[in-house]
Each structure stands twice: as structure tokens, then as C-alpha cells.
Amino acid sequence: MQTAGQRLWNLCCSLKLAIVLASLATLLAIFGSLVIYAHPTVFGDLDQHTLATWWRQTGSRQLEQTWWMPLLGLLALLLAVNTFCCLLEWLRHLRHRWRKLGEYLIHAGFVLVSLGFLVGHLYGFRIDRAQVFEGELFPISPWPGHYLRLERFEPRFGEQGQPLDMYNDLSLLRGEERLVRQVARINHPLQYAGLVVVPLSFGRQAQGFRVFQPGKGNLLLRRGSRLETGTGAVLHVEAFLPDAVKGADGRVRQRSGRLEDPAMLLRLERPDGEIWRGWYWLRSPLPYPLVSAGIRFWPVEPIFASYSLLTINYDPGINLALTGAVLLLAGTALTLVSYYRKRRIGDHPLLD
Amino acid sequence: MISYQIPLLYLALACYLLAGAGYLAAFFGRRRKLAFGARILVVTGWLSQTLCLGLRWQAAGFLPVTNLFSTQFFFSWALVSTYIYFDLRYRIGAAGLFVMFVNLLLIFSILPRDPKLPVLIPSLDTPLFTLHIIFSFTGYAMFAMAFSLGALYLWQRRADSARLPSLTDLRKLNEEAILIGFLCFTVCMVFGGIWAWIAWGTWFSWNIKSLWSFIVWLFYAGMCHAKFVRRWQGTGYALLSIAGFGVVLFTYLGIGLLLESNHPLE
Numbered sequence: 255m256q257t258a259g260q261r262l263w264n265l266c267c268s269l270k271l272a273i274v275l276a277s278l279a280t281l282l283a284i285f286g287s288l289v290i291y292a293h294p295t296v297f298g299d300l301d302q303h304t305l306a307t308w309w310r311q312t313g314s315r316q317l318e319q320t321w322w323m324p325l326l327g328l329l330a331l332l333l334a335v336n337t338f339c340c341l342l343e344w345l346r347h348l349r350h351r352w353r354k355l356g357e358y359l360i361h362a363g364f365v366l367v368s369l370g371f372l373v374g375h376l377y378g379f380r381i382d383r384a385q386v387f388e389g390e391l392f393p394i395s396p397w398p399g400h401y402l403r404l405e406r407f408e409p410r411f412g413e414q415g416q417p418l419d420m421y422n423d424l425s426l427l428r429g430e431e432r433l434v435r436q437v438a439r440i441n442h443p444l445q446y447a448g449l450v451v452v453p454l455s456f457g458r459q460a461q462g463f464r465v466f467q468p469g470k471g472n473l474l475l476r477r478g479s480r481l482e483t484g485t486g487a488v489l490h491v492e493a494f495l496p497d498a499v500k501g502a503d504g505r506v507r508q509r510s511g512r513l514e515d516p517a518m519l520l521r522l523e524r525p526d527g528e529i530w531r532g533w534y535w536l537r538s539p540l541p542y543p544l545v546s547a548g549i550r551f552w553p554v555e556p557i558f559a560s561y562s563l564l565t566i567n568y569d570p571g572i573n574l575a576l577t578g579a580v581l582l583l584a585g586t587a588l589t590l591v592s593y594y595r596k597r598r599i600g601d602h603p604l605l606d
Numbered sequence: 607m608i609s610y611q612i613p614l615l616y617l618a619l620a621c622y623l624l625a626g627a628g629y630l631a632a633f634f635g636r637r638r639k640l641a642f643g644a645r646i647l648v649v650t651g652w653l654s655q656t657l658c659l660g661l662r663w664q665a666a667g668f669l670p671v672t673n674l675f676s677t678q679f680f681f682s683w684a685l686v687s688t689y690i691y692f693d694l695r696y697r698i699g700a701a702g703l704f705v706m707f708v709n710l711l712l713i714f715s716i717l718p719r720d721p722k723l724p725v726l727i728p729s730l731d732t733p734l735f736t737l738h739i740i741f742s743f744t745g746y747a748m749f750a751m752a753f754s755l756g757a758l759y760l761w762q763r764r765a766d767s768a769r770l771p772s773l774t775d776l777r778k779l780n781e782e783a784i785l786i787g788f789l790c791f792t793v794c795m796v797f798g799g800i801w802a803w804i805a806w807g808t809w810f811s812w813n814i815k816s817l818w819s820f821i822v823w824l825f826y827a828g829m830c831h832a833k834f835v836r837r838w839q840g841t842g843y844a845l846l847s848i849a850g851f852g853v854v855l856f857t858y859l860g861i862g863l864l865l866e867s868n869h870p871l872e
């Protein structure tokens with residue numbers, strides 16, 4: 255007579271349960287794939303977040319389209335638990351069942367890959383299309399104190415002008431300390447303790463303007479520039495927007511990254527205090543307070559800076575998943591060998 | 607480059623057509639020499655296709671499997687490789703005619719297509735892609751073989767023909783095709799996952815192709831377990847093999863041709 259505990263254990267190790275769970279998960283995944291395809295507005299950004307983040311931000315608010323996801327997760331979890339129990343049961347009888355090593359390595363691999371997926375999506379983070387300029391420090395916000403610096407960027411093109419590769423000389427910093435420096439390019443990401451930085455695309459954006467000042471020649475004006483006026487006052491560039499627009503509330507904001515209607519936020523001050531602060535629209539004449547302060551210059555050409563679009567993902571489950579992958583590979587090889595060995599020693603169909 | 611491709615492809619097609627006819631004649635006429643001749647023709651056709659594939663690979667500098675012509679050509683080559691493996695090992699003869707039929711359909715459908723070699727997208731330029739594709743199509747070919755054997759099992763169950771392998775043998779061969787196919791597909795998924803991690807920073811993506819690849823894997827994982835359940839052995843397994851090939855065809859062709867995905871087929 256089996257106890258309730260034994261019956262539960264047998265159920266957990268049941269082959270039939272595995273088939274039922276796999277069948278249900280297959281059917282639900284078929285249904286889910288079609289729902290995902292039919293509702294790109296709901297599921298379009300699934301890959302840009304971890305599952306936990308996406309569920310908090312989007313999934314839980316669209317339950318009529320997403321109800322199947324937790325159910326599929328539950329089925330996958332139950333299948334992983336069922337597989338794990340079968341693995342434990344096999345280990346208990348290892349002396350008599352060692353010939354099944356290949357098959358059970360595949361089971362162990364599946365359990366580890368499932369666990370890696372769970373850990374990665376619960377505790378990881380994803381930053382999609384991070385725009386990092388050459389020489390700029392990019393804070394990895396979910397990892398306080400960590401920064402990426404794009405030391406150098408170089409796109410490579412083929413003879414017909416087609417993009418071939420993107421060389422991103424990247425440094426990963428923790429405070430002032432450099433943790434790793436590596437050239438990240440296509441299929442060669444920067445990797446560090448579960449963090450993976452992949453180049454996605456690139457571009458260039460106007461960062462300021464070269465201006466001509468009578469008597470001084472060409473000067474570069476970009477965010478952070480200072481211009482001595484010669485009368486004791488100093489002109490500071492606080493911000494530069496390549497395409498600015500003035501809203502109904504009077505506030506100036508960025509409309510796009512293209513060079514359309516550039517504007518600079520300027521501050522003129524003397525040692526005894528601020529004289530003027532305001533926007534200078536580069537397609538218009540200099541604001542009157544600057545002219546009256548004796549400042550003369552006019553824009554000559556924009557200054558561009560290259561940027562790289564990077565995908566920055568952190569997956570703390572990657573080592574579990576990789577271990578699972580190694581077990582899966584080893585398991586498939588062993589299963590194949592043992593299958594043909596069994597065939598050789600007798601279990602061979604005789605045909606013809 | 608195109609000069610050698612079409613004659614080699616037509617040579618392979620002629621060999622496969624004649625081989626199919628030879629197998630059928632051997633089946634209905636019980637002539638063993640005809641089956642032997644058909645086998646020689648299949649191997650000749652396969653050698654012609656292999657030469658064509660090798661030359662295309664050398665010309666491109668990468669395994670050419672990035673458009674519909676190339677993938678169908680490679681799928682056809684993998685199908686015939688599988689067929690030869692089973693025929694040489696088990697002398698299945700006409701039992702693989704469904705596979706040969708699928709193969710002929712594939713070749714006929716690619717004949718009007720442009721065989722030019724496409725430019726390789728930089729992210730595909732990695733040995734992981736090559737391994738992913740090779741194991742993927744080997745798996746697909748094995749599942750096609752299982753479909754063929756499953757269909758024949760149902761036929762044999764009704765006809766009980768002495769000219770065909772017994773139900774027991776067909777069942778065992780079907781299980782072997784499913785197991786090898788599942789193992790190959792597992793390796794394909796592993797290499798695909800590692801490649802996706804280094805190319806895009808995520809090893810599982812929620813696009814429809816990845817989801818259906820997972821569905822194929824899950825379906826055949828279930829089948830590998832179902833063979834231990836008495837009720838599912840034989841007829842049930844044959845029906846599952848046929849249904850599974852439907853899932854494979856949708857994953858390979860349906861998604862690429864009918865839906866928008868990150869694995870488009872043009």
C-alpha cells in the first residue's frame with residue numbers, strides 16, 4: 255500500500271504527466287504565438303525588457319491578450335519540476351540505470367536552462383538602443399555606480415557601401431575603476447559577469463556649432479563651452495538642441511535628433527552676477543541682450559559627434575543556461591552513441 | 607557561377623525521378639535489381655547535389671542558406687542524405703517514397719527561382735549560424751522521414767503488404783527517425799541560443815519563429831516520451847509523426863512565407 259507521499263512522488267516522476275504537460279504547453283504556445291503575432295502593439299516590445307519588467311509595465315494591464323502567458327509559465331515550471339523529479343529518481347537508481355546517462359543529461363540540461371531563464375528574467379535588466387557618444391560616460395542605471403565609456407567608434411563598410419561591422423572600443427567602469435576594456439563588434443559582444451553589450455546600429459548627431467567671431471576667428475560652441483567676451487563677462491553654453499521647438503507653455507524642448515532648427519541655451523554672467531539667460535535660435539539673429547553686451551558671432555557649420563546604439567543586457571541566469579546547454583550537448587551525443595550501441599548488441603530492425 | 611548550378615540540379619532531379627519510378631516498379635514488380643538501380647540513382651543524384659552545394663559554398667564563402675532557393679536546396683539535400691542513410695542501413699526502399707515525393711516537390715518549386723548567392727548579413731557571419739542551420743535541417747529531414755514512415759505504417763496497417771517492411775520494423779524506424787531528429791534539433795536550438803546571445807544579447811526571443819522552434823522541440827520531446835506509453839505506440843505514434851511534420855512545415859515554410867518574421871524567406 256503506497257503512502258500519500260509516495261503517490262505524490264510517483265505523480266511528480268510520472269512519464270504520463272510529462273507527456274500531458276508537454277502537450278498542453280505545446281497547444282498553449284501555439285495559441286500564444288498567434289496572439290503575439292496578432293497584437294504587435296501589446297507584445298512588440300517584449301524583447302526589449304525582461305519578462306518581469308514587461309509584465310509589470312504592460313502584460314498585467316492587458317490581461318485579455320496576455321492571460322495565457324502566466325499559464326504557459328506555470329506549465330513550463332511544472333514540466334521542469336517533473337523533469338527534475340525524474341532526474342532525482344534516476345539518480346536514486348543510478349547503479350541499475352546508468353546506461354540512460356545521455357537521456358538524463360538532457361533532462362538536467364532542460365532543468366538548468368529553464369532555471370536560467372527564470373533567474374535571468376526575474377533579476378536581470380535590459381537597456382535597449384542606448385545612445386552612447388564617443389568619449390561619453392553612459393550610466394548603467396539599473397547597476398548604480400557602473401558606466402560604459404565609448405572610447406572610440408569606427409564603422410566598417412564593404413566595397414559597395416554596405417555596412418560590414420561596427421568597432422566599439424568600450425570600457426566598463428565601476429566608479430573610477432575600469433573593470434574591462436574590449437572592442438565590441440557584431441557577434442563579438444563585451445561580456446562581463448552576465449552583462450552583455452551588443453552593437454546594434456550607429457549614427458551621428460549635431461553637438462554644437464562652429465561660430466565665427468570677428469577678431470578671434472572660428473570658435474567651437476557646444477554644451478559646456480565658455481566664451482570670454484573681453485569685457486569681463488563670460489558666455490556659457492548650457493545646452494544645445496539640434497532640433498528645438500517652443501511649446502505652448504513657452505518651454506523649449508527637443509523635437510528630434512536631426513539638424514532642423516538648432517538652438518542653444520546661453521547664460522551671460524559677470525563676476526558680480528548673471529546678466530542674461532535664454533535661448534539663441536541659430537537661424538535667427540543673436541538675442542538683443544548679447545548684442546548690447548558687445549558680443550558678435552555667427553554660426554559657420556555644425557559640429558557632429560558619432561554615437562553607437564548599444565543593447566545592454568544583464569542576465570544573471572546566463573551561466574546556468576550555458577551549463578544547461580553544455581549538458582544538453584553532452585546528453586545528445588551520449589544518447590546517440592548509446593542508442594546505436596543498443597542497436598548493435600541486438601535491438602536492430604531486420605529489414606529486406 | 608550559375609552555369610554549373612542548373613545542369614547539376616537537373617541531373618539530380620532526373621536521377622530522383624528515375625529512382626522514384628524504379629522504387630515503384632520494384633515495389634509492384636518485386637524486382638530486387640530495380641531497387642538496387644534506384645538506390646544507385648538516388649546516390650548519383652545526391653552526389654550531383656552535393657557537388658553543387660559544395661561549389662556554391664565555396665563561391666559564397668559561407669553555407670548558402672539565406673534565401674528561399676538556398677534553404678529549399680539545402681533542405682532537399684538533407685532529405686536525400688537522410689533517405690540514403692535509412693536506405694543503405696535498413697534497405698527501406700519504397701518505404702521512403704514519401705520523402706522522395708517531398709524532395710521532388712521541393713526541387714520542382716525551386717527550379718523557377720533565382721539561384722544567385724545573396725550577400726551575407728554581418729550577424730550571420732559566424733560558425734554558430736552554420737552549425738545552427740545544419741542541425742536544424744538535419745532535424746527537419748529526420749522529421750520528414752518520420753512522416754514518411756508514419757504514413758507508410760498507416761498504409762501497411764490497412765494493406766498488410768508483404769512487399770513492405772513489417773509494422774514492427776516501421777515503428778522502430780519511425781522511432782529512430784524521431785529520436786535522431788529530436789537530438790539534432792536540440793543541438794540546433796543550443797547553437798541558435800548561444801549565437802543569439804552573442805549577436806543580440808538575448809538567447810531566447812519572443813518572435814514567432816523562435817516560439818515555433820520551441821514548439822517543434824516541445825512536440826518532439828513529448829513524442830520521445832510517448833513511445834514508452836503502450837497506447838501511443840504504433841498507430842498513435844504514426845499519427846503524431848504526420849501531425850509533427852505539419853508543425854515542422856509551418857515552422858520552416860509557413861512562417862517565412864505567410865507571416866512577417868525575423869526569418870523571412872524570399
